[in-house]
Amino acid sequence: xxxxxxxxxxxxxxxxxxxxxxxxxxxxxxxxxxxxxxxxxxxxxxxxxxxxxxxxxxxxxxxxxxxxxxxxxxxxxxxxxxxxxxxxxxxxxxxxxxxxxxxxxxxxxxxxxxxxxxxxxxxxxxxxxxxxxxxxxxxxxxxxxxxxxxxxxxxxxxxxxxxxxxxxxxxxxxxxxxxxxxxxxxxxxxxxxxxxxxxxxxxxxxxxxxxxxxxxxxxxxxxxxxxxxxxxxxxxxxxxxxxxxxxxxxxxxxxxxxxxxxxxxxxxxxxxxxxxxxxxxxxxxxxxxxxxxxxxxxxxxxxxxxxxxxxxxxxxxxxxxxxxxxxxxxxxxxxxxxxxxxxxxxxxxxxxxxxxxxxxx
Numbered sequence: 001x002x003x004x005x006x007x008x009x010x011x012x013x014x015x016x017x018x019x020x021x022x023x024x025x026x027x028x029x030x031x032x033x034x035x036x037x038x039x040x041x042x043x044x045x046x047x048x049x050x051x052x053x054x055x056x057x058x059x060x061x062x063x064x065x066x067x068x069x070x071x072x073x074x075x076x077x078x079x080x081x082x083x084x085x086x087x088x089x090x091x092x093x094x095x096x097x098x099x100x101x102x103x104x105x106x107x108x109x110x111x112x113x114x115x116x117x118x119x120x121x122x123x124x125x126x127x128x129x130x131x132x133x134x135x136x137x138x139x140x141x142x143x144x145x146x147x148x149x150x151x152x153x154x155x156x157x158x159x160x161x162x163x164x165x166x167x168x169x170x171x172x173x174x175x176x177x178x179x180x181x182x183x184x185x186x187x188x189x190x191x192x193x194x195x196x197x198x199x200x201x202x203x204x205x206x207x208x209x210x211x212x213x214x215x216x217x218x219x220x221x222x223x224x225x226x227x228x229x230x231x232x233x234x235x236x237x238x239x240x241x242x243x244x245x246x247x248x249x250x251x252x253x254x255x256x257x258x259x260x261x262x263x264x265x266x267x268x269x270x271x272x273x274x275x276x277x278x279x280x281x282x283x284x285x286x287x288x289x290x291x292x293x294x295x296x297x298x299x300x301x302x303x304x305x306x307x308x309x310x311x312x313x314x315x316x317x318x319x320x321x322x323x324x325x326x327x328x329x330x331x332x333x334x335x336x337x338x339x340x341x342x343x344x345x346x347x348x349x350x351x352x353x354x355x356x357x358x359x360x361x
Contacts, residue, residue, distance in 0.1 A: 039065075041072035060096035084110075086117035105141035131162035176207035195249030197228040197235075237263075239270035258294035282308075284315035303339030329360035 030036045030053040036044035038055035045054045057063050057072035064078060065071030075081045075098050081089035083100035090099045102108050102117035109123060110116030120126040120143050126134035128145035135144045147153050147162035155161030166179035177190040177198075192198045192207035199208050208231050228234050228251055229242035236242045236253035243252045255261050255270035262276060263269030273279040273296050279287035281298035288297045300306045300315035308314030318341050326332050326343035333342045345351050345360035353359030 039070055039072040042070055058096070060091050060098060084115055084117040087115055103141070105136050105143060129160055129162040131164075132160055174205055174207045177205050193249075195228055195244050195251060197231040199231055237268055237270040240268055256294070258289050258296060282313055282315045284317075285313055301339070303334060303341060326358060327360055330358055 031038075031044035031046060035042070036053045036055065038044040038053075039057070041061045042055045042057050045056065046052070047054055055070040057070065060075055061072035062075045062078045063070050064073040076083075076089035076091070080087070081098040081100065083089045083098070084102070086106045087100040087102050090101060091097065092099055100115035102115065105120055106117040107120045107123045108115050109118045121128075121134035121136070125132070126143040126145065128134045128143070129147070131151045132145040132147050135146065136142065137144050145160035147160065150165050151162035152165045153160050154163045174190065174192070176193050176196045178193055180189050180191065190205040192205065196207035198205050208228060227244075229236075229244070234242035234251040234253065236251070237255070239259045240253040240255050243254065244250065245252050253268035255268065258273055259270040260273045260276045261268050262271045274281075274287035274289070278285070279296040279298065281287045281296070282300070284304045285298040285300050288299065289295065290297050298313040300313065303318050304315035305318045306313050307316040326341075329349045330343040330345050333344060334340070335342050343358035345358065349360035351358050352361045
């Protein structure tokens with residue numbers, strides 16, 4: 001009996017086949033009906049050795065069940081299809097295989113099969129011009145290229161090309177302007193040199209100032225220049241003369257004769273000198289102006305005599321002088337209204353003169 005057992009198991013498959021052939025039947029695959037009970041997104045197959053049924057998820061699907069109960073779920077909904085966190089998961093239109101595509105603003109620094117998404121700005125400056133800053137759009141996260149200070153975009157919004165704002169030709173600006181970069185918007189800024197005034201606008205600076213006449217024709221008509229003092233009087237006060245510094249050519253404002261600067265060196269304000277410390281005249285003098293030159297003229301008030309000389313007027317009380325002007329027989333006094341000297345004959349003497357010429361007899 002011990003011998004028959006092993007022989008029986010060895011011949012059992014053949015016996016089954018013979019019995020099936022004898023009865024005219026054949027073995028039916030378990031997968032032939034209802035996909036073998038597998039998930040609709042699974043492939044059903046038979047194990048060639050054991051004949052057991054096997055369910056395997058199709059390409060693009062992941063088993064979220066177990067070995068005994070296979071549940072096939074779209075792989076993109078399971079851990080983003082194993083794509084990078086900054087990638088979008090999708091499927092190949094032909095094979096349905098998972099595809100990982102980096103989100104906007106990110107670049108694949110891995111490979112076709114292993115996608116690694118890195119911030120594009122850290123990869124070749126986001127493909128921006130070497131003289132541009134790379135950043136991201138606040139809404140779409142798309143790469144944004146912005147020219148650095150001192151550079152101007154000569155391309156377009158989509159194709160930023162950063163060129164030096166102040167190249168050798170002075171940025172194509174007026175030759176009497178200084179080209180620089182505006183710290184606020186990184187754009188080119190043109191400022192007229194000392195002694196020149198912009199008679200254009202902020203976008204088209206035209207500097208008017210002193211130029212050698214034989215060079216004027218070398219520039220287009222709109223760049224021809226003339227003395228800044230002819231443009232709004234150089235910004236000087238109406239009572240000042242406008243001129244230029246011999247070294248820097250900067251505008252210099254100098255108060256005219258008869259006027260005094262009550263401002264400062266950089267902001268000259270010309271005021272009538274007679275209203276400023278009495279024009280420098282003595283306190284007992286009246287300040288006025290010469291009719292021709294407008295120079296300050298100091299004249300002693302009534303009752304005072306100029307004891308100075310020339311332009312140095314010193315007004316002294318006339319009553320403090322000797323009595324010689326009235327004569328020894330007269331008494332000096334002051335008119336209460338005009339302060340003029342009044343000579344009055346002493347008692348016993350009679351004025352035999354006339355008017356202001358008192359003669360006491």
